[in-house]
Amino acid sequence: GQNIDQPTEMTATEGAIVQINCTYQTSGFNGLFWYQQHAGEAPTFLSYNVLDGLEEKGRFSSFLSRSKGYSYLLLKELQMKDSASYLCAVSDSNYQLIWGAGTKLIIKP
Amino acid sequence: GAVVSQHPSWVICKSGTSVKIECRSLDFQATTMFWYRQFPKQSLMLMATSNEGSKATYEQGVEKDKFLINHASLTLSTLTVTSAHPEDSSFYICSAPWGTDQETQYFGPGTRLLVL
Numbered sequence: 001g002q003n004i005d006q007p008t009e010m011t012a013t014e015g016a017i018v019q020i021n022c023t024y025q026t027s028g029f030n031g032l033f034w035y036q037q038h039a040g041e042a043p044t045f046l047s048y049n050v051l052d053g054l055e056e057k058g059r060f061s062s063f064l065s066r067s068k069g070y071s072y073l074l075l076k077e078l079q080m081k082d083s084a085s086y087l088c089a090v091s092d093s094n095y096q097l098i099w100g101a102g103t104k105l106i107i108k109p
Numbered sequence: 110g111a112v113v114s115q116h117p118s119w120v121i122c123k124s125g126t127s128v129k130i131e132c133r134s135l136d137f138q139a140t141t142m143f144w145y146r147q148f149p150k151q152s153l154m155l156m157a158t159s160n161e162g163s164k165a166t167y168e169q170g171v172e173k174d175k176f177l178i179n180h181a182s183l184t185l186s187t188l189t190v191t192s193a194h195p196e197d198s199s200f201y202i203c204s205a206p207w208g209t210d211q212e213t214q215y216f217g218p219g220t221r222l223l224v225l
Contacts, residue, residue: 033213035216040221041218041219042202042216042218042219043202044216045213045215048212050212087153096155097143097155097214099152099153100152101151101152
C-alpha cells in the first residue's frame with residue numbers, strides 16, 4: 001500500500017530551528033509537496049521537490065532523497081506565526097496526491 | 110501563485126436540506142479540480158476529482174449520488190451535498206492544479222459545513 005509517515009507533533013522555541021521529517025512509500029513518484037495549514041484554514045503551498053537535494057525559500061527549506069524515500073522541511077528563525085500543521089504529500093505514478101496526516105508544530109516563546 | 114476561491118465560507122443548515130459549495134479558479138483555467146473533506150484533527154481526505162465537461166471521479170467510499178459534482182466551466186466546480194445529515198458536518202476544501210506541468214495544487218479557503 002501507499003504510506004506517508006511524519007511525526008504527529010513537535011515543539012520548538014521561538015527563534016530556533018526545527019526539522020520535520022517525512023518518509024514515504026508510494027507506487028511511483030512525481031514529486032513531494034509540503035503544505036502549511038493553520039487551524040481552521042485551508043492548506044497553503046510551501047514547497048515542491050522532484051529532484052534530490054535541498055530547495056531553499058527564505059526561512060523554509062525542503063530536502064528530498066528519492067532513494068531513501070525521505071524528505072524534511074527545515075524551518076529557521078522560528079516565529080510564533082509558524083505554529084501550524086505541516087502536511088507532507090507525494091504525487092504518485094497517477095499524479096494523485098497521497099497525504100500524510102500532518103505534523104502539528106507548537107512554538108513556545 | 111494561483112488563487113482559488115470558495116463560497117460560502119460558512120454554512121449552517123437543517124438536516125435533510127441540500128447545500129451547494131462553489132469553487133472558482135480566479136486567475137487561471139482549471140480543467141481539473143479536487144474536492145477534499147477534513148474532519149477535526151484529521152488529515153485531508155480526497156473525495157473526488159472534478160473534470161470539466163465530463164463526469165467526476167469519486168474515491169472509494171464516497172457516494173456520488175450524495176455528493177454531486179458539476180464542473181460546468183474551466184473556472185468553476187460545484188459540490189452539492191444532498192440531503193445533508195449531521196455526520197456530513199465537516200470542512201470541505203477544493204483545490205486546482207497550476208504550474209508549468211500542473212504539478213502544484215492550490216487550495217481554496219475551505220467551506221465549513223454544520224448540519225443541525
